[in-house]
Amino acid sequence: MxxxxxxxxxxxxxxxxxxxxxxxxxxxxxxxxxxxxxxxxxxxxxxxxxxxxxxxxxxxxxxxxxxxxxLTLRQIMMLVVVLGIVGPALILGYVLLHDRYSQEVDLRVRRPMTNYAEMLAQSSSGPLWSFDHAIGSQIVDSVMKNTEVVSIVIEADNHEKFVSHEIPSRRVGDLLREQRPIFYANSQIGTVKIEVSAGLIKQGILLDFFKLVAALVLQVALSVGLILMLLERRMVRPIMHLRLSAAKLASGRLDEAVTVRRQDELGKLAQDLDSMRISLGTTLTERDQLNASLEQRVQERTQALQASNEELSSTLDQLQASQRALVQKEKLASLGALVSGVAHELNTPLGVSVTIASSFQDQNKALEEAIAHGLTRSALNSFHERYVNGTALLVQNLQRAATLVTRFKQVSTDRASEQRRKFQLKDVVEEVIFINAPSFDKTPHKITLDIGEGLAFDSYPGPLGQVITNLIQNAFVHAFDPHTSGTLHISARSPVMGAIQIKVHDNGKGIPGSDIQHIFDPFFTTKLGQGGSGLGLNIVYNIVTATLGGDIVVDSQVGSGTTFTMVLPNTAPERRRKGSPARA
Incomplete structure (x- = not known):
């Protein structure tokens, strides 16, 4: 158990x-x-x-x-009672009965068996010596009358049985054996063996054990009955009452007091449970009041937040509109500067052409007068030489003006309409530099190109030219100190199929680390109040990432110059995507 x-x-x-x-x-x-x-x-x-x-x-x-x-509490108590009573009683009873069994066996079996063996060894020496089986059988039968003797065997020294008697029905329970030598005239002539059963003693001991078990069962039944009756009245009923009270508390019924009129542990538990009920009710009341106050505060905060959000949305719309206006203004300013430069550049060839035309007019009048008074050959040759030289110079200047107008028309059309077409990168870059040459030539800086043939795009040349122009102007304004000359190098290659990498590198003073994280942010400039708007590089980033579908990063070290690297797809995406400034 x-x-x-x-x-x-x-x-x-x-x-x-x-x-x-x-x-x-x-x-x-x-x-x-x-x-x-x-x-x-x-x-x-x-x-x-x-x-x-x-x-x-x-x-x-x-x-x-x-x-x-x-197990339930009743079952545990019953188990404890049964184990507490039956267990020790069974163990003690087993020990006592085992000790009694040992004593009974020693007293009623082992000692008589020893006496029987000694008696048989002495009394059977004569019959064994004389081989008188009748007397030997009488001696053995007299001992077999004891109901506990199972068998007796008398053997000669050659192991031949002299007398043997056994009752198999007595062979039950534990068997004890004893053997003695038989002497005649101080010589061993045989052996006597005897077996004795302790079954009757064991049966008596088992009967006493069963009586003990019956008494224990009766005792346990009475004890369990009394304990269950006391347990039901003193523990189970109060615990069930406390359980029902706890269930009411769990369901939110805090108006019913928990009462167990006792002074023991269960009574103190009931008092603590009732104190918890009161404290819980107070806490819930305070929580409800706090929730009501919190809901009112949340409503007030929500209304204030909605008003703030509306105000912020309005302010954001205004800021976005202002930013778009500033960006458009920046583009128009750039285009205006381009127009001003082209107009200035056109002024020279057109002025020369006007001068040559006026000279031709004066020479024609002189020729007419010479013809009227008599034209000499030398005068005709001189007029022809001046006419040929003037015509060549006039054609040269008019062709330069026509080229300027053609390229300006292409650049202005591309920027104004952002028309998509196929073009060569080298042609677009050269057109940008040629159109902006009047403003670029005013600086002491030099622009070098390393753009191979065959780098073709199916994209937007106008926005790409705007990017190149802004990067060149940004370098001329920010990369070089006044009264110093620098070099701007523009290179391009195709590192992978379907993309072209464009680098714009200057050997200027570089960008500090604290500024490089913000150069693509709108309105960020280090020339505030000195002509800088802070939108040039932001426009570059938006065009590269949104219109051209590429990426741009910047790498710079103070004193070693700055490199802007763009990776653009050969074929621009159909739909424009919005990007946020990347940090290099």
């Missing part, structure tokens, strides 16, 4: 669920308690249940039912 109860509390539950779990020492011990034959562990029914689930072992079912976490 104790072994079953111990196994029920300590055997892991996972063994009954997992078919592959290796049994631990508790499982092996439990199997050994269940199977005393010493079979291999894999052959025991319990192990088969644990690992394979082939059949159910009654001992395992009993152990599962005796788990303390599945």
């Amino acid at each position: 104790l072994a079953i109860f111990w196994a029920a509390q300590h055997l892991p539950k996972c063994y009954a669920k997992s078919p592959v779990t290796k049994p631990g020492w508790r499982t092996r011990l439990f199997c050994q308690l269940n199977h005393k034959r010493g079979l291999p562990l894999a052959q025991t029914p319990l192990f088969c249940l644990r690992c394979h689930g082939k059949h159910v072992n009654w001992l395992h079912r009993l152990a599962e039912r005796l788990r303390l976490d599945k």
